[in-house]
Amino acid sequence: MNEHERWQELGQQLRVDSIRCVAPTKSGHPTSSMSAADLMAVLISKYLHYDFAQPQNPRNDHLVFSKGHASPLLYAIYKAAGAVSDEELLTFRSFGSRLEGHPTPALPWVDVATGSLGQGLPIAVGIALAGKRLDRLPYRTWVLCGDSEMAEGSMWEAFEHAAHEGLDNLTAIIDVNRLGQRGETMHGWNLDSYTERAQAFGWHAITIDGHDVAQIDRAYAEAVSTTGRPTVIVARTLKGKGVAAVEDQAGAHGKALDDPDGAIAELGGPRNILVQVSAPEGNGEPHRFDAGELLLPEYQTGDEVATRKAYGDALAALGAGRGDVVALDGEVSNSTYAEIFAKAHPERYFEMYIAEQQLVAAAVGMQVRNWVPFASTFAAFFSRAYDFIRMAAVSRASIRLSGSHAGVSIGEDGPSQMALEDLAA
Structure with a gap:
């Protein structure tokens, strides 16, 4: 069996295991997992550098499933890497299982909880920023979107922010399987x-099959x-790939297969391929x-003393006393006094900049790397995030x-600037 054939077989194994783990509880997203199986098979076999025995290794790459509902695929990867047993794989979505319906850091290999769509990539920007500017280590951040x-x-x-920062240590992989929960997505298979x-x-x-x-x-x-800028791989895929009853079929999202045994047979049956995921090289420290x-x-x-001025003074002093403290601001640092x-x-x-969701997400990503982030903006605008x-x-x-500017303390500017929600809290 050559390298390509082994990757193809591993992709089939990941599909089979995605179906198998959903079957006991009849709950999960197998078809969303099946579309990305080949993408992940090649990634873990050749490009991901990760020591599953030492998830805190500072040189490890990061793999973020922004499409967190494809958790059956993620857990099938963990089984293929020898991190979880087949027995545990089959506890998926069972009460008390670590293998939750959407990934959480209850598992040591999961950096952040995902499943609320649109969050994995912004958080990964924070991780990649930490790699470039703080840790100064060559680990890569891979994101399945x-x-x-x-x-x-x-x-x-x-x-926008990843390109602005030139994050060439970040790769987004878009699984363009055409079908969402209701039906066809906004752009279908229009990869361009x-x-x-x-x-x-x-x-x-990069556009690929x-x-x-x-x-x-x-x-x-x-x-x-590629250097100097991040990369996105736009991959045309088939939802439910390999099983005729659900392949590219609307209405199969988030549902266990009606005939899992037949589907597994159609995919060639179970495999037990173990992947020796490459550990990161070198001994560099953050x-x-x-x-x-x-x-x-x-x-x-x-x-x-204005409380916001006191915040800026205290934050700067804390930064002098602790080298792990970092600060982020949403382009109002002259008002929050983060500029100090x-x-x-x-x-x-x-x-x-004025991107509050990315502001909070970047802070979450940086703390994955053990930095201590302080993020500031007007209190009202945190509600956007x-x-x-x-x-x-x-x-x-x-x-x-x-x-800053919480409650009615900024009355002259009117209600758009007031964090009146804080009073209710």
Whole structure:
């Protein structure tokens, strides 16, 4: 069996195991998993560098399933890598199982909870930013995206910021299987609609047949060799690939197959291929910034100090005392006073512009890499990123959000600037 044949067989195994793990509870998304099986088979066999025995290895690549409903595929990957047993695979969606319907960090190989679409890629931007500017290590961040979630505005905030920062350590893989939950997606199989948009944002874009392992291999090699900008691989795939009853059929989303045994037989039966996923090379450690004595600002009784100014002073002082503290702001740093930190510690300051979803997502991504992020904007505008904040809690993410101008304290500017929700909370 040559390399390509082995990848094809592994892809079939991932499909079979996606069907098998859904069958006991009759709950899950097997067809969404089956479309991306070949893409992931080649990735884990040749390009992903990850030590499953040491998930905290700082040199590990990161694999984020932005299309978190394809969790059967992710767990099938973990089985193929020897990280979970076949017995555990079959506990998928059972009470008490680590293998939840959408991935969470209950598993040590999962960085963040996904499943609320449009979040995985923005968070991955934060991870890739940490790799470039903070850790200064050569790990790569790979993101499996669904075509339906490409309608989310947060995805395009991520596309813009990743290109702006030149994140050539980031590769997005769009599984264009044409079908969403209801039916056909906005662009169907019009791959050019995705590549042209990505290119307009400054990404390197590659279009492939997502079931041709040779094309997949070449695309990954091209992504790895591309410098100065991120890469998106736009892959035409078939939802439910390999099983005639559900292949490219609307109405099969999020449903167990009616005849799982027949489907497994149609795919050639179960396999037990074990993949030796390549561990990261070298012994590099994350960069560490110098830290001195922590000297917090002092105030005298009767001093009148704006709370936002006190925030900026305290944050800058904290940054001087702790080299792991980083700050992000949504282009209002002269008002939140995050600019004080930016001037004192420019290497650890990140301007996220008016993109509050990306602001919070980047903070979540950076804490994956053990940095301590403080993200600031007007309190009212954090509401735009509410779902990211909600999912950050599911991820048990260690982030700090500072909203200025809360409540009615900015009355002159009118209700658009007031975080009146804070009063209800």
